[in-house]
Amino acid sequence: MKNLHHTRFDLNLVKVFLTIWDSRSLTGAGARLGLTQPAVSHALRRLREQFSDPLFLRVGNQMEPTEVATRLREPFEQALSLLEQTIHDTHSFAPETATRRFRIAMSDTGEFYAMPRILAALEQAAPNANLSSVRIDPAEIESALRSGQVDLALGFLPDLEVGRCTGNLLFHDRLVVLMREGHPALDGDWSEETLARLSFIDVSRAATGFHLARETLERKGLNLAATARLEHFTVLPEVVRQTDFVAIFPNSIHMRLKERGGFAVRELPFDLPSYAIKLWVHDSFATDPGLTWFRALIETALTAKDNET
Numbered sequence: 001m002k003n004l005h006h007t008r009f010d011l012n013l014v015k016v017f018l019t020i021w022d023s024r025s026l027t028g029a030g031a032r033l034g035l036t037q038p039a040v041s042h043a044l045r046r047l048r049e050q051f052s053d054p055l056f057l058r059v060g061n062q063m064e065p066t067e068v069a070t071r072l073r074e075p076f077e078q079a080l081s082l083l084e085q086t087i088h089d090t091h092s093f094a095p096e097t098a099t100r101r102f103r104i105a106m107s108d109t110g111e112f113y114a115m116p117r118i119l120a121a122l123e124q125a126a127p128n129a130n131l132s133s134v135r136i137d138p139a140e141i142e143s144a145l146r147s148g149q150v151d152l153a154l155g156f157l158p159d160l161e162v163g164r165c166t167g168n169l170l171f172h173d174r175l176v177v178l179m180r181e182g183h184p185a186l187d188g189d190w191s192e193e194t195l196a197r198l199s200f201i202d203v204s205r206a207a208t209g210f211h212l213a214r215e216t217l218e219r220k221g222l223n224l225a226a227t228a229r230l231e232h233f234t235v236l237p238e239v240v241r242q243t244d245f246v247a248i249f250p251n252s253i254h255m256r257l258k259e260r261g262g263f264a265v266r267e268l269p270f271d272l273p274s275y276a277i278k279l280w281v282h283d284s285f286a287t288d289p290g291l292t293w294f295r296a297l298i299e300t301a302l303t304a305k306d307n308e309t
């Protein structure tokens with residue numbers, strides 16, 4: 001295929017392509033689109049030039065797609081659907097009938113904390129809408145928001161403060177040291193050196209909050225002994241509860257775990273400021289009625305008094 005980055009592409013050609021695909025006929029496609037057969041032929045010629053491929057070949061009485069056309073069909077359908085949905089939602093958004101899929105970038109800890117409440121609120125207010133959480137490296141989130149790969153981002157994301165994104169404060173969180181009830185570290189002296197001697201579980205190393213604590217200790221010449229490493233956050237609390245491993249942990253998550261019992265926390269033995277958990281949207285989509293509604297729903301769900309940390 002040609003490099004399309006420096007080539008203007010007429011989005012009307014996408015609809016022509018998909019109509020030819022469905023009808024397998026230039027004449028049939030023209031009838032569906034309200035175009036003459038020469039106009040459809042001209043559009044197909046432009047598509048062929050764009051992708052350096054015939055795209056559709058006449059086999060008997062039908063126009064059959066080439067391999068390149070087969071690869072283009074699904075992304076074209078998705079692009080057209082997204083465009084039509086965006087145009088529709090620009091003018092109105094009715095949550096009770098909406099079938100829109102919302103996509104939020106968040107960490108696994110964010111999922112644990114936020115998703116139950118967001119899903120419960122969404123199910124009640126917009127029962128036909130869909131929600132997906134997307135795991136993206138924090139360094140890539142602004143790009144994902146700008147491109148529309150995700151609609152919103154939730155978490156402590158200081159890099160977005162200097163971009164073209166707007167973040168609404170949900171709450172302030174802080175880090176604590178999570179351990180089991182009866183852990184030896186709950187008694188006796190508690191210092192930075194004591195903390196550094198404990199056996200830590202390392203999980204979600206992309207978490208910006210964890211970096212705050214680790215970098216503070218490293219500046220003091222101390223390193224956390226991460227003797228175990230997990231791929232997924234959800235198993236971490238159970239490991240902590242059943243062993244002498246500890247974890248640097250968001251207090252918001254600890255508050256969710258308290259009702260299960262078996263856990264205790266100690267404050268970090270050094271000063272570490274709380275950090276802001278925000279809901280982010282790219283400025284290009286800030287006035288989207290659907291996202292405006294969804295942002296308000298999330299803020300209500302996550303800022304109730306019983307969510308305080």
